[in-house]
Amino acid sequence: MGEVIVITSGKGGVGKTTTTANLGTGFALLGKKVVLVDTDIGLRNLDVVMGLENRIVYDLVDVTDGNCRLKQALIRDKRYETLYLLPAAQTRDKNAVSPDQMKQLCQELAEEFDYVIIDCPAGIEQGFKNAIAGADQAIIVTTPEVSAVRDADRIIGLLESEGKCHPKLVVNRIRPLMVKKGDMMNIDDIIEILAVDLLGIIPEDEFIVVSTNRGEPAVTNPASLAGMAYKNIVRRLLGENVPLMILEVHEGFFERLKKLFGV
Amino acid sequence: MREMIVFKGYRDGLELIIDESAEFGAILSQLKNKLDSATNFFMQGAMVKIPAVTHLFTDSQQQQIYRLLADYGLTLKEEEPEVLENQASSQDVELAEGAISCSVNQENYETNAFIVKRTLRNGQCVKHTGAVVVLGDVNPGAEVVAGGDIMIFGACRGVVHAGSEGNEQATITANRLQAMQIRIADMIARSPDSQVTPRDCAERARIADGQVIIEPAHK
Numbered sequence: 001m002g003e004v005i006v007i008t009s010g011k012g013g014v015g016k017t018t019t020t021a022n023l024g025t026g027f028a029l030l031g032k033k034v035v036l037v038d039t040d041i042g043l044r045n046l047d048v049v050m051g052l053e054n055r056i057v058y059d060l061v062d063v064t065d066g067n068c069r070l071k072q073a074l075i076r077d078k079r080y081e082t083l084y085l086l087p088a089a090q091t092r093d094k095n096a097v098s099p100d101q102m103k104q105l106c107q108e109l110a111e112e113f114d115y116v117i118i119d120c121p122a123g124i125e126q127g128f129k130n131a132i133a134g135a136d137q138a139i140i141v142t143t144p145e146v147s148a149v150r151d152a153d154r155i156i157g158l159l160e161s162e163g164k165c166h167p168k169l170v171v172n173r174i175r176p177l178m179v180k181k182g183d184m185m186n187i188d189d190i191i192e193i194l195a196v197d198l199l200g201i202i203p204e205d206e207f208i209v210v211s212t213n214r215g216e217p218a219v220t221n222p223a224s225l226a227g228m229a230y231k232n233i234v235r236r237l238l239g240e241n242v243p244l245m246i247l248e249v250h251e252g253f254f255e256r257l258k259k260l261f262g263v
Numbered sequence: 264m265r266e267m268i269v270f271k272g273y274r275d276g277l278e279l280i281i282d283e284s285a286e287f288g289a290i291l292s293q294l295k296n297k298l299d300s301a302t303n304f305f306m307q308g309a310m311v312k313i314p315a316v317t318h319l320f321t322d323s324q325q326q327q328i329y330r331l332l333a334d335y336g337l338t339l340k341e342e343e344p345e346v347l348e349n350q351a352s353s354q355d356v357e358l359a360e361g362a363i364s365c366s367v368n369q370e371n372y373e374t375n376a377f378i379v380k381r382t383l384r385n386g387q388c389v390k391h392t393g394a395v396v397v398l399g400d401v402n403p404g405a406e407v408v409a410g411g412d413i414m415i416f417g418a419c420r421g422v423v424h425a426g427s428e429g430n431e432q433a434t435i436t437a438n439r440l441q442a443m444q445i446r447i448a449d450m451i452a453r454s455p456d457s458q459v460t461p462r463d464c465a466e467r468a469r470i471a472d473g474q475v476i477i478e479p480a481h482k
Contacts, residue, residue, distance in 0.1 A: 042386060044404075053403070054443045054453040058424075078456065090404050091388045 002033075002110040005117050005237075008159075010151030012122030014143045015172040018208060018218075020119040021049045023139075025217040028083035032114040035084040037105075039131040040121040041096055044088035050086055051078060051215020061089035070108060075087035079258065080219070084113070085156040094126040099133035106134025109200050110179065124158060132159065138167035139199060144174055144185040153194055168199035170233065175204045176247040177255075193223035200233035203247050265295050277337075278312045287324050291331065298335045311337045374412070383407065383421065392428070403443055413434070422446070431470050436480050440466040445475055 005022045017040075024036040038046035041061065047053045058073035063086070070086075077083035086109075089096060109116045120131035132138065138159050142152040152169070159167055171190055178184035191198055205226035211218045218227035219234075225245075232242045267285040271278045281290060311332055356477035375393035381395075385404030389395055394411035405421035407413055412434050419437035424431030424446035429460045431448040441461055445452045445468045452468075465480035 051456065054456075056444075057451060090386050091406060 002113045003115055004106045004134055004136045005112055005115065005122050006130065006132050006138050007117065007141060008120035008131065008138055008155055009141040009148070010124060010155040011142075011148045014141050014148050015080075015202070016122075016141050017045050017049050017119055018212065019141050019170060019172065019202075019230070020117050021104075021217045022230035023237070024083060024115070024117050025080065025128070026231050027117075027237075028077065028080035028220065029231075030234065030238070031082065033082045033112070034115045034117065035086060035109050035113045036113075037098075037109070037116060037118045038088040039102070039118055039127060041088045041127065043252045044089065044090050045123065046119050047075075047085060047087045049212050049215060050085055050217070052087075053215075056087045056256050059087045059089040059164045060105075061092050063094045063105065064097045065073065094121070094130065101127050102130045103134040106174060124154065128155075128158075132162060132164060133163060138164055140167050140169055140196065141172055141221055142190065142194075143172050144179070144190060147187070149190055149193055150177045154172065156165045156194060156196060167196055168201070169194060169196045170199050170202065172202045173204045174201055174247065198244075199236060200229055201244060201247070202229045203245070232263055245252045268297065270297070277310070281313070291327060294328070294331060298331070322361060357444065377409075385421075388426075401437075401442075409433070415440075425468075433469075435468040438465050440468060440477060442468075445477075448477055450475055 007016050007023070009016050020036055024034045027034045034095055036046060037051070037060065039060070040046070044059075047056060052075050055075045058068040060073065062068045063070050063073045074084045074086055076251050077085065102119075106116055106118070115147050116134075118135060121127035140152050141157060142148045156167055161167070169191070174187075175184055180184045187198065187201060203225045205218070205224055207221065207224040208218055208226050211221065211224070211227075217230075218224040219230045221227050229245050232245060235242045267282040267290050271280055281296075286409075300351065310411045313328070314400040322340070377389070377391040377393060377395050379389055379395065379397045379399070379433070382399035383389065383401045383405035385402055388406040389397075390408040392410040395407050395409040395413050397407065397413075397417065399415075400417035401407055401415055401419045401421040401423065403420045406424070407415075407421070408424045408427045410428045410430065410433075413423050413436070415423075415435075415437035417437070418439040419435070419442045421442065422444045423434045423435050423442050426448040429452075431447050433447055435442070435445055435447065439461060441454065443454055447468065447470050450470060462479060466477050467480040468475055468477045470476075
């Protein structure tokens with residue numbers, strides 16, 4: 001029986017879909033059998049980020065409506081044999097599926113796969129309720145911004161009231177230089193508020209933009225810092241003890257000049 | 264006797280206006296009377312359009328009306344479908360599930376075209392039993408499903424399905440054919456994963472030798 005993990009945040013734009021794509025690909029790199037489920041019905045993106053958009057014939061709602069078998073709707077990744085995607089419907093809305101249907105779907109998938117990773121939509125309404133219904137554990141994604149942390153806290157509360165305790169935290173888009181200057185929340189501040197286990201930190205990385213546009217997750221690129229950080233998270237989820245990445249602060253030329261002149 | 268049904272002339276034939284509050288049995292008998300009393304008035308083969316109130320009737324009731332009209336040699340003109348939209352859109356009318364589908368002359372599907380006079384955006388979907396003409400683009404994430412041909416006066420970047428009821432002769436033509444997926448009858452072709460520079464002319468997709476081919480439209 002595989003494990004069902006939901007990736008959620010509350011706030012939009014913090015990197016849920018990027019995290020889903022990279023963790024899933026990371027598991028597949030290590031030979032695990034993984035399926036990614038996009039529950040963002042009406043605003044699907046995971047297929048675009050994975051570069052599989054042109055392969056969609058059936059989607060999640062077709063499965064729950066009984067228009068096709070589950071196997072027919074699963075799309076195999078271009079690069080990795082053990083990685084599959086179940087895309088969301090685009091011409092429907094969040095009410096097209098129910099939490100009970102999602103539970104059943106997750107159970108079916110968990111029989112077949114080692115990991116079922118669910119990409120949750122932003123918000124706390126029907127889409128969120130559907131996404132968390134069948135999950136065994138949750139990963140909360142946040143950025144070092146007060147508003148994102150606030151929403152993450154709300155989500156943790158909602159998960160606990162649903163009986164899904166001990167979610168793990170991923171802090172995304174950290175800029176070490178800003179943290180050093182005191183312009184950005186640091187990890188300790190965030191952990192102090194949320195009081196959950198830290199699963200990993202992801203540095204801000206321009207390559208993410210490139211990889212998202214190309215449909216090639218960053219974990220496949222050894223040169224990407226964010227990709228490395230996601231790889232570490234995958235290893236931690238598999239039970240390895242991997243220390244947190246030391247994020248070097250590269251001072252720019254002007255910063256050094258300013259220091260020199262004491263400005 | 265209260266007038267529950269009225270025949271109105273319009274450009275292509277007759278329009279049947281039905282009083283929504285009337286009871287079905289009464290409507291049917293009055294329709295029969297009217298047709299009887301004016302046999303010479305109704306030309307054989309005239310087109311009759313029935314407005315959307317027919318969704319108030321059950322399928323079998325609709326069938327009764329169609330049969331009665333057919334008995335008097337009148338052909339039913341198919342309703343124009345609406346663009347299917349998500350609930351979120353306010354500017355478009357939602358087509359009720361199970362909207363009426365009338366029997367159209369299958370060989371004559373080209374004459375029964377649905378024209379979309381705007382760009383179809385992500386998440387929007389047009390389904391029609393005949394041909395579909397789009398005066399605008401079809402964006403990625405939008406879908407056009409047509410029983411007949413599809414013609415797009417703009418760029419096609421979404422999913423297009425021509426001959427959805429099995430017509431393998433159906434074609435898809437677009438000013439810029441860069442579709443995510445092209446489906447004709449029960450065949451599916453997907454866009455290549457690598458970037459391909461499209462021809463700078465209108466292109467047509469059709470089935471030839473058991474596969475979907477794309478060629479310049481003026482061929």
